[in-house]
Amino acid sequence: RPRVLSGIQPTAGSFHLGNYLGAVRQWVALQETHDAFYMVVDLHAITVPQDPAELRANTRLAAAQLFAAGLDPERCTLFVQSQVPEHAQLGWVMNCLTGFGEASRMTQFKDKSAKQGNDRTTVGLFTYPMLMVADILLYQADQVPVGEDQRQHLELTRTLAERFNGTYGETFTVPGAYILKETAKIYDLQDPTAKMSKSAANPKGLINLLDEPRATVKKIKSAVTDTGSEIRFDRAEKAGVSNLLSILSTLSGVTIAELEEKYTGKGYGALKTDLAEVMVDFVTPFRERTQAYLDDPETLDAILAAGAEKARAVAAETLAQTYDRLGLVPAK
Numbered sequence: 076r077p078r079v080l081s082g083i084q085p086t087a088g089s090f091h092l093g094n095y096l097g098a099v100r101q102w103v104a105l106q107e108t109h110d111a112f113y114m115v116v117d118l119h120a121i122t123v124p125q126d127p128a129e130l131r132a133n134t135r136l137a138a139a140q141l142f143a144a145g146l147d148p149e150r151c152t153l154f155v156q157s158q159v160p161e162h163a164q165l166g167w168v169m170n171c172l173t174g175f176g177e178a179s180r181m182t183q184f185k186d187k188s189a190k191q192g193n194d195r196t197t198v199g200l201f202t203y204p205m206l207m208v209a210d211i212l213l214y215q216a217d218q219v220p221v222g223e224d225q226r227q228h229l230e231l232t233r234t235l236a237e238r239f240n241g242t243y244g245e246t247f248t249v250p251g252a253y254i255l256k257e258t259a260k261i262y263d264l265q266d267p268t269a270k271m272s273k274s275a276a277n278p279k280g281l282i283n284l285l286d287e288p289r290a291t292v293k294k295i296k297s298a299v300t301d302t303g304s305e306i307r308f309d310r311a312e313k314a315g316v317s318n319l320l321s322i323l324s325t326l327s328g329v330t331i332a333e334l335e336e337k338y339t340g341k342g343y344g345a346l347k348t349d350l351a352e353v354m355v356d357f358v359t360p361f362r363e364r365t366q367a368y369l370d371d372p373e374t375l376d377a378i379l380a381a382g383a384e385k386a387r388a389v390a391a392e393t394l395a396q397t398y399d400r401l402g403l404v405p406a407k
């Protein structure tokens with residue numbers, strides 16, 4: 076079985092629809108066909124200030140949502156990044172393999188640090204991509220299911236894997252990005268040219284999976300659409316409608332072409348009503364399942380600990396080989 080690896084940050088409150096459609100949905104499908112490793116990346120989260128109690132709660136909440144979304148501990152390995160110390164260890168090696176200028180060109184770092192200002196930007200945020208490279212290479216992953224915004228980090232992963240292999244001999248699998256065209260980028264409902272994100276300018280543009288279903292319905296009904304009334308997929312001319320069509324198509328399993336056909340002669344209202352219904356059908360059981368996992372934190376922690384143990388077996392082997400190739404003397 077080919078292997079996949081991916082990660083998600085623990086965020087306050089809930090995952091958003093972009094996280095789910097861009098990544099988590101694929102994680103669930105890939106556990107059937109791949110040897111799958113997924114993690115909650117708490118070490119990435121601390122690149123910006125975190126309240127300790129909230130971070131702990133959000134990490135468990137993230138895991139609960141992933142299980143509620145359909146990850147199955149019998150079919151995949153889900154763990155918390157900090158419970159596998161090899162991530163930080165290989166991360167250091169990757170830092171030492173990366174040029175300062177090369178790291179400075181990472182666009183997510185440039186955007187985030189520009190917003191925060193130099194004195195509030197941590198060195199951790201700067202080295203974040205190299206930790207992500209380590210996350211992936213430790214598992215010798217063949218494919219990495221992510222949204223479009225992670226593509227540049229995946230490119231860096233390939234570059235560093237090849238660089239290490241070229242210098243020290245074949246050590247790492249060079250992974251590919253697994254990015255589905257239709258859901259690579261889910262857009263903000265109020266500004267359909269911007270990606271949906273927690274830092275949305277207008278909270279109405281962001282669908283949080285754990286929001287009250289009624290709030291979600293409202294957000295869908297007030298989504299920005301385009302001039303004209305025709306329902307057709309056209310990112311350039313009809314960004315808002317196209318976004319709603321991709322979301323509905325993915326959640327309902329009906330192709331975009333079939334949807335265009337179905338809504339011929341109908342207005343935007345009909346599309347929004349149907350999408351709202353499909354969303355409610357999705358989030359209602361999702362919320363219940365998430366709560367059920369949260370209600371039993373001991374079981375949740377035990378499943379995560381078992382996941383970390385499985386992950387660690389793989390990660391430790393890769394790290395030992397890497398250290399050996401580098402010429403580090405092992406303790407006997």
Ligand code: TYM
Nearest residue numbers: 081082083084093094097098207221222259260261270271
């Ligand atoms: P994070 O936590 O920001 O996002 C988790 C996943 O959700 C995807 N995503 C989206 N996809 C489509 N449309 C959107 N609007 C949207 N917003 C978010 C992201 O692309 C991502 O796949 N650096 C990563 C976490 C990470 C990781 C890794 C991923 C750490 N180590 C190793 C893969 C492999 C991040 O911050 O994702």
